[in-house]
Amino acid sequence: MISSDRYDGLMVLLRVGAVFSPERLETADILVAGGKIIALGNDLDIPSGWPVRVVEASHLIAVPAFIDQHVHVTGGGGEGGCGTRCPEITAREIAAMGIGTVVGVLGTDSISRxxxxxxxxxxxLRAEGISAYMYTGAYRVPPPTLTGDIQRDLTWIPEVIGLGExxxxDHRSSQPRQDEIERIVSDTRVGAMLAGKRGICHFHLGDGKRGLEPLRRLLAETEIPADQIIPxxxxxxxxxxxxxxxxxxxFNASVDVTAFEEAGDGLSSFDAVSRLLERGVPAERITMSSDCNGSLPEFDANGAYLGMKVARNTTLIADWQRLVHEGVLPLETALHLITTNVARVLGLHASKGHLCIGFDADITLLDSKLQPQQTFVAGKRIYDVNAEE
Structure with a gap:
């Protein structure tokens, strides 16, 4: 459940069994104040009278809270009519998976959403304690915006960190021309520069024959840097x-694999990460996301809608755990795929993705099976598996 134990106005001292930043640290104590990590050490001595709440968790592992860069927080779907719109996600569903930060997206339906x-x-979600951001835009081009302009959205709205998806x-896309793609990416880049943001352009890839060709042309034929794009x-x-x-x-570019609940003709995120690594793609160029509360529609060969299911974020965590349990990656490296790498891609790397002094106190406590037990965002405990409903 979402815990009411928020420790407002207090310092928090976590005493854990191990700390991964994602790299293993020789420390077992994390001191938090003002939403930031202010000290790391062992047997930290807290002066008498300080307003410190101690969390004893020597049986748990502390890691950076996970970051999910692709979440349909308002619900996706709608491909089969208004009766097929997916539900909104709850703060509990996010925090229960150890996720502290999400980026909200719009998909096919930017009419009723x-x-x-x-x-x-x-x-x-922010009011409930989740660190939440959003992309302006949706599937279609020109993209719908809040202010009528991509650059203004990025410049004036703090929660907007990029364009997408x-x-x-994809047969559901607006079939944008190459010059249209180049224009919206350029607008995003300039707007982000004015706002001091990364301004990532998050591209949904369908199963059409053109594949990644539009993005390959974008990087080969323009001055846009590869770190502006995430397919x-x-x-x-x-x-x-x-x-x-x-x-x-x-292109020395990053790619994002989706934790499909039912891969169908595709590959699970576990298999996808494994194959990318086998092909020589560096782990730091791979991220994982859930597509949570988006639709998983099925179409026939002519593009007619057959039915759908709703994506969940449980598959993301299960596939990530499997990478460690089956020895594909050590824990330290696997953590990068859902923490540090994502923070870098999104431009949040100065405050998120590491357990370091001065960084946001976004911390997930895992058990020995890597299952999230407690989630802290800005030092406030927003999920505890043992809390009563």
Whole structure:
């Protein structure tokens, strides 16, 4: 449940069994104040009378709270009509998976769902303790915005950190021309520069024959740097994943794999990460996301809607755990895929993704099976598996 034990106005001292920053630290104590980590050490001595709440968790491992860069916080879907809209996600569903930060997206439906709805939901999640951001835009081009302009959205709205998810190589996309793609990416870059943000452009990849070609052309034919772009759903089918590996290696670019609950013709995020690593893609160029509360629609060969399910974030954590349990990656490296790498891609790396002095106190406590037990955001405990409903 979402805990009411927020420790407002107090310092918090976590005494844990081990700390991974993601790298293993020779420390077992984390002291938090003002939403930041202010000290790391062993057997920290706290002066008498200080307003410190101690959390004894010597049986748990402290890691950076996970970051999910692709969440349909207002619900996705709608491809089969108004009766097929997916539900909104709750703060509990986010925090229970050890996730402290999410980025909200709009997908196919930007008619009954709008950027204003998305902003309201993001602010609501923040009020409940989740660190939440959003992309302006949706599948279609020109993208819907809050102010009528991509640059103004990025410059004037703090919660907006990029553009997305723009659909390409998909029968549900608006089939944008190459010059249209270049224009919206350029607008995002300039708006982000004015706002002091990274301004990532988050591209939805469908299973169309063009694959990553629009993004390859963008990077090959313009001055846009590769770190401005993040293609997601690259594990939709094996050929696309192979193309994504070549794309990452050619442009030194990052790619995002989706934790599909039912991979179908595609690959699970576990298999996708494993194959990308086998192809020589550096682990620091791979991120994982959930597509949580988005739709998992099924279409026939002619594009007619057949049915759908709703994506959950449980698959993301399960596939990530499997990477460690089956020895594909050590814990220290696997953590980068859902913490440090994501923070860097989003431009949040100065405050999130590490357990370091001065960073946000976004901390997840895991048990020996890597299952989240407690989640702290800005030093406030927002989830405790042992708390009563």
């Amino acid at each position: 709008s950027p204003a709805d998305l902003l309201a939901k993001v602010r609501g 723009i659909a390409i190589s 997601t759903h690259v594990n939709r089918h094996p050929a696309l994943l192979e193309e994504a590996a070549d794309y990452a290696l050619t």
